[in-house]
Amino acid sequence: MQWFAPGPVEEGSVKADIDLRVGGRYRISFNAKGTYNEVGGVYREVVPNQRLVFSWAWHSTPERESLVTISMKPEGGGTLLTFLHEQFADATARDNHERGWMDLFAKLEIYLA
Secondary structure, three states: OOOOOOOOOOOOOOEEEEOOOOOOEEEEEEEEOOEEEEEEEEEEEEEOOOEEEEEEEEOOOOOOOEEEEEEEEEEOOEEEEEEEEEOOOOHHHHHHHHHHHHHHHHHHHHHHO
């Protein structure tokens, strides 16, 4: 919750409800630029310290579900994270998500430094 939101978010507004198991649901919400945002989905694959696969849909467009796959493996003194977000409704959704994920990963890099 300290880094998982794209761009500037209102202090203290990030909330997460997570049931991390295959078939479990998650919901993440935050306020940004005066707007409430909420995304959620279902975990499809959970392999601790290796792989996480889950559906992804914004509360405002639940019919536009996409798929996120995160793979992790030890590399050197750290972890190689491979991230794939696919099955977008259109190119605009893909491009918007790419910008959001880049913001989020920049925050993660700062958080881990």
